[in-house]
Amino acid sequence: MATITYPNHMEIDHGAIKKIGMALEKNGIKRPLICTDKGIIAAGLYDTLRNAIPNDVEFTTFDGTPPNPTEVAVKDALALYRENNCDGIISIGGGSSIDLGKGVALSVDHEGPIGNWSTVKGGRDSIGACPPIIAIPTTAGTGSEVGGGSVIITEEGHKVVIASPELLPKMAICDPDLTLGLPPILTAATGMDAMAHCIEAYLTPVINPPAAAIGLDGLERVVTYLKRAVEDGQDKEARWHMMMAASEGAMAFAKGLGAVHSMSHAVGADPVLKAHHGTLNAILLPTVLRFNAPHVPEKMKKIKAAMGLSNQDDISDWILSYSISLGLPRNLSEIGVTKEMLPGFAEHCMTDACHFSNPVQPTVDEYISMYMDALNQ
Amino acid sequence: MATITYPNHMEIDHGAIKKIGMALEKNGIKRPLICTDKGIIAAGLYDTLRNAIPNDVEFTTFDGTPPNPTEVAVKDALALYRENNCDGIISIGGGSSIDLGKGVALSVDHEGPIGNWSTVKGGRDSIGACPPIIAIPTTAGTGSEVGGGSVIITEEGHKVVIASPELLPKMAICDPDLTLGLPPILTAATGMDAMAHCIEAYLTPVINPPAAAIGLDGLERVVTYLKRAVEDGQDKEARWHMMMAASEGAMAFAKGLGAVHSMSHAVGADPVLKAHHGTLNAILLPTVLRFNAPHVPEKMKKIKAAMGLSNQDDISDWILSYSISLGLPRNLSEIGVTKEMLPGFAEHCMTDACHFSNPVQPTVDEYISMYMDALNQ
Numbered sequence: 001m002a003t004i005t006y007p008n009h010m011e012i013d014h015g016a017i018k019k020i021g022m023a024l025e026k027n028g029i030k031r032p033l034i035c036t037d038k039g040i041i042a043a044g045l046y047d048t049l050r051n052a053i054p055n056d057v058e059f060t061t062f063d064g065t066p067p068n069p070t071e072v073a074v075k076d077a078l079a080l081y082r083e084n085n086c087d088g089i090i091s092i093g094g095g096s097s098i099d100l101g102k103g104v105a106l107s108v109d110h111e112g113p114i115g116n117w118s119t120v121k122g123g124r125d126s127i128g129a130c131p132p133i134i135a136i137p138t139t140a141g142t143g144s145e146v147g148g149g150s151v152i153i154t155e156e157g158h159k160v161v162i163a164s165p166e167l168l169p170k171m172a173i174c175d176p177d178l179t180l181g182l183p184p185i186l187t188a189a190t191g192m193d194a195m196a197h198c199i200e201a202y203l204t205p206v207i208n209p210p211a212a213a214i215g216l217d218g219l220e221r222v223v224t225y226l227k228r229a230v231e232d233g234q235d236k237e238a239r240w241h242m243m244m245a246a247s248e249g250a251m252a253f254a255k256g257l258g259a260v261h262s263m264s265h266a267v268g269a270d271p272v273l274k275a276h277h278g279t280l281n282a283i284l285l286p287t288v289l290r291f292n293a294p295h296v297p298e299k300m301k302k303i304k305a306a307m308g309l310s311n312q313d314d315i316s317d318w319i320l321s322y323s324i325s326l327g328l329p330r331n332l333s334e335i336g337v338t339k340e341m342l343p344g345f346a347e348h349c350m351t352d353a354c355h356f357s358n359p360v361q362p363t364v365d366e367y368i369s370m371y372m373d374a375l376n377q
Numbered sequence: 378m379a380t381i382t383y384p385n386h387m388e389i390d391h392g393a394i395k396k397i398g399m400a401l402e403k404n405g406i407k408r409p410l411i412c413t414d415k416g417i418i419a420a421g422l423y424d425t426l427r428n429a430i431p432n433d434v435e436f437t438t439f440d441g442t443p444p445n446p447t448e449v450a451v452k453d454a455l456a457l458y459r460e461n462n463c464d465g466i467i468s469i470g471g472g473s474s475i476d477l478g479k480g481v482a483l484s485v486d487h488e489g490p491i492g493n494w495s496t497v498k499g500g501r502d503s504i505g506a507c508p509p510i511i512a513i514p515t516t517a518g519t520g521s522e523v524g525g526g527s528v529i530i531t532e533e534g535h536k537v538v539i540a541s542p543e544l545l546p547k548m549a550i551c552d553p554d555l556t557l558g559l560p561p562i563l564t565a566a567t568g569m570d571a572m573a574h575c576i577e578a579y580l581t582p583v584i585n586p587p588a589a590a591i592g593l594d595g596l597e598r599v600v601t602y603l604k605r606a607v608e609d610g611q612d613k614e615a616r617w618h619m620m621m622a623a624s625e626g627a628m629a630f631a632k633g634l635g636a637v638h639s640m641s642h643a644v645g646a647d648p649v650l651k652a653h654h655g656t657l658n659a660i661l662l663p664t665v666l667r668f669n670a671p672h673v674p675e676k677m678k679k680i681k682a683a684m685g686l687s688n689q690d691d692i693s694d695w696i697l698s699y700s701i702s703l704g705l706p707r708n709l710s711e712i713g714v715t716k717e718m719l720p721g722f723a724e725h726c727m728t729d730a731c732h733f734s735n736p737v738q739p740t741v742d743e744y745i746s747m748y749m750d751a752l753n754q
Contacts, residue, residue: 217586
């Protein structure tokens with residue numbers, strides 16, 4: 001049975017941030033809480049937003065979003081929300097600010113620890129109405145602007161996923177001009193995250209042809225435009241297509257994700273390594289695709305075609321070369337992973353939600369073997 | 378500026394009609410009005426639905442949907458809705474039953490002639506909340522189950538379009554088994570309608586990459602499966618893919634449509650010819666594509682690739698042969714169109730909404746010339 005739902009209202013264009021007034025009005029928001037971080041303020045993007053907000057809108061700003069959003073930060077932002085009698089949220093930033101905004105929106109009318117509303121505790125069904133969120137991404141990678149999910153670190157230090165159509169931003173304002181100043185290395189890492197979403201989503205066994213088609217389209221865009229965006233951050237055309245590709249990646253993963261993500265989540269949970277999610281996905285894609293390929297030969301042909309490769313080309317080699325050419329690390333060793341860590345990571349993979357939507361479920365030994373490949377590839 | 382919104386919750390699978398109980402419960406419908414027609418009852422599809430509805434649901438049935446839904450029929454159905462204190466609508470049938478259901482849903486809380494709420498009178502903005510609609514298509518063509526638009530003939534005899542996100546069915550239950558008994562000629566005509574949607578939507582200049590990708594995917598499905606569904610109505614796999622392709626066609630035409638549709642609407646409005654919309658689209662596609670091709674060479678390449686044609690192949694010739702092989706008429710003469718009618722049709726085209734989203738706007742003379750091509754091709 002294929003259950004197909006589609007996301008939200010998106011506005012995408014150079015200068016789309018000027019649509020913020022319309023977005024607020026359309027959603028009846030008069031006193032928004034802006035969720036962002038200090039990097040966005042330093043980069044001048046917050047000022048761009050502020051200048052675009054109509055004069056009669058009384059906004060409040062929370063700029064304390066951590067790189068990985070926490071329940072503590074959600075509570076701080078919620079206090080500001082209540083204090084200023086806010087009636088909706090504008091999230092501007094990378095996935096963190098958008099995820100934090102979802103945590104705040106949830107907490108307004110849902111009491112108790114945030115973990116009580118997690119997907120594993122049945123949150124998808126129990127989460128009721130939440131105040132409206134307007135999402136304005138400033139990277140092109142996570143696609144959180146078109147999804148209803150959010151990852152929050154609880155007060156006990158656990159990463160939990162909250163997800164509901166209620167948390168889907170009412171509008172995604174995708175203004176690629178906000179990404180013109182994104183440094184090459186972050187452009188590369190977030191862009192490879194989008195590539196991983198497009199490929200992994202396409203490969204899951206979940207039947208959702210529209211999402212699959214969107215994934216292949218996003219993949220073609222990443223292959224065509226990511227390198228251009230990395231080499232010239234001011235390439236507006238490339239930035240537009242990468243912004244689109246990132247949203248498409250997230251639309252596609254309505255189909256779920258696979259072992260690249262289960263493996264990436266395991267390494268990403270290590271508090272010492274502090275590895276970047278997109279970078280990890282880039283490193284792990286080649287080995288996981290080698291593992292998956294024999295199980296999904298027809299889909300691999302379609303993926304190669306979307307990438308402009310022939311069916312004889314080695315897709316894993318191609319992705320590794322592409323990723324290195326973008327300035328990303330070649331293997332897990334380069335980011336501090338050691339052989340001793342691998343069994344623990346492999347165990348972690350076995351319970352990750354993405355493990356179950358890979359074309360076939362790897363065993364612990366197969367995970368270790370893939371990690372070994374990625375360690376010194 | 379690309380404005381991208383996406384449609385509704387879809388359930389697609391053999392036997393998906395069993396989801397009706399879930400659909401009613403999820404949308405709080407306890408006393409639905411079923412909108413259908415006598416053909417659906419004769420074909421046994423109404424019984425299939427009735428058997429799938431939970432026992433505690435008190436439904437009322439309106440079976441008087443005309444082939445082209447009218448305001449008069451909407452009023453009759455509305456009277457039943459009010460009399461039985463209904464709280465939602467189930468539409469089961471082709472585009473007509475689904476469009477009629479939308480008319481009823483609109484009329485419950487929107488007074489005055491239906492024409493007052495048409496898109497040309499600003500209905501898209503003025504239409505407020507409507508009761509929920511569950512749409513169950515029994516043909517694979519119009520895609521009305523994933524759209525918020527409806528065409529109704531007013532009491533004055535005008536065809537008006539009403540459209541609003543409020544009229545988008547809350548759930549589309551796409552059960553390809555309901556199409557197993559659809560006769561070959563109707564399978565062919567409705568299937569070619571889906572093809573026209575996919576191609577025309579892809580060609581419009583509106584920027585909406587996800588919708589474009591979905592259109593190409595739907596097109597590939599039509600080319601692969603329509604002939605199989607026509608030649609063997611019991612081919613369940615082909616029926617599944619055609620059902621999906623039809624919905625994808627309608628998802629794609631979030632991008633708008635083009636001159637095939639403006640020309641088809643003009644002929645279709647003739648009360649004597651009573652020409653089938655899908656049949657007209659099939660006849661008109663070849664000549665319109667010949668007209669459009671020089672203006673959109675890159676897009677034509679992508680369309681040909683999705684169809685499995687080489688860039689050297691003549692797409693118009695291919696479509697004409699395909700359509701004839703499905704048993705559809707070769708040209709407009711065969712369905713009673715004469716040369717004298719063409720100038721009137723061409724004038725009609727110039728004000729049709731689809732005229733404006735064609736890659737370039739044909740002149741009256743160009744329309745006449747295309748009609749001439751289609752008259753005796």
